[in-house]
Amino acid sequence: MNISVVIPLLNEEESLVELHKWIVTVMKSHHFSYEVVFIDDGSTDRSWEIIEKLSSENPEVKGIRFLTNFGKSQALHAGFAKAEGDVIITMDADLQDNPEEIPELYDMIVKQKFDLVSGWKKKRYDSVVSKNLPSKLFNWAARKTSGVQLNDFNCGLKAYKKVVVKNIEVSGEMHRYIPVLAKNAGFGKIGEKVVKHQARKYGETKFGMDRFINGFLDLITIWFLSRFGKRPMHLFGALGSMMFIIGFLAAGFIGINKLIRLYNHKPTVLVTENPWFYIALATMIIGTQLFLAGFLGEIILRTKSNEGRYKISETLNLQ
Incomplete structure (x- = not known):
């Protein structure tokens, strides 16, 4: 099979028939063997x-x-798990992604040997204040943090080699960062294609301004996972060691100061009355906690199970 089109959706009843007809027309005109996988994410x-x-x-x-x-x-x-095509195309169900882009995306994967191609909605029909400006800021931060040089991380229209989607774990709200997940998994040939952005024809957007706040929080998460996800002790151990060093230096200062005062026959104060005692105590406790966090992270990483993150009620035309 040439292409699997994976389409997540929520309450898009007005657009589905038109979208399906459009996709079928494109597939037949280019003689692709295909499947269209709709994932209904709890529509009401x-x-x-x-x-x-x-x-x-x-x-x-x-x-x-x-x-x-x-x-x-x-x-x-869920869609990636069931997709059987050699090339997987993802797109939104609201008709803002243009199925006419599919043949060129397919060629970039098959002929130009990209692992992943992300769409770039260079000209958008969204609100400048509520979407365009926050999106530009978000994409700038994502490029700087991840090292993946894409202009539009949020674009739902993307193409993947089958091997890519079968070897990445998309969880939480990480769909924005699939290119970063792919890069971290060893798929480094990532391309970008300017695609047409259609004005929304039916209904209202399902995303508000909170998606950008969540996006930045997810960006911090994926930066951490990229750097330390496989070895959390590298981060927590380093921070714990730094805390211990500060604690030992503070304790050493207390001891040396006390010896100097005794040597010079000067009156000394109780250790607990010295503020450096509490600095030493606090940093050693924090250091211990950081080490424990690192150990727990390593244990969890080695014993984690792939528990279901979603529940499917029924399927159609799937094995």
Whole structure:
């Protein structure tokens, strides 16, 4: 199979039929073998009924339905697990991503040998204040932090080699950083393509300003995971050692000061009355806690189990 189109969605009943027709037209005109995997992330409208109808009419339409809303990252994870195409295309269901871009994205993966190609909505039809400016700031911070030089991390239209999606774990709200996850997994040939951005035709956006706040928090998380995810003791151990050194120096200062005063026959004070005693005590306790955090992190890393992060209620046309 050439292409799997993976589409997470939430309450997009108005756009699904039109999107499906558009994708099928593109696939047939380029003679691709394909499948379309819709992941219904707990919709409360008629989205699943429409997917059922489409799958009964077209066996290449597959469906995954979550019991409730678990988030876009979990929807993508479920779609990636079921995708069978040599190239996986992800896109949003709101018709703002243009299926006409799929053939060129496919060629960039197959012919130019990219591991991943991310869309760049250079010209956008969103609000400048609520989306464009925060998005530019977010993308700048993501580039500086991750080292992945993309202009639009948030673009839902992306293409992947099959081996990429089968070897990355998309969890939490990390769908924004799939290129970073891919880079960390060893897939370093990441490209970018300017794509058309369509004005939203139906409904309202499911994302508010809070997604940028969450995005920056996730950026800190992925920076930490990229640097120390495999060896948390490298961070916590280094910080713990620094705290211990400060504590030992403070304790040494107390001891030397006391010996000097005794040698000079000067009156001494109780150790507990010296503020350096509490500095030494606090830093040693913090150092111990940091070491323990590092040890616990290493133990968890070695014993973690891949527990389900979402629950599927039913599927369509899937094994």
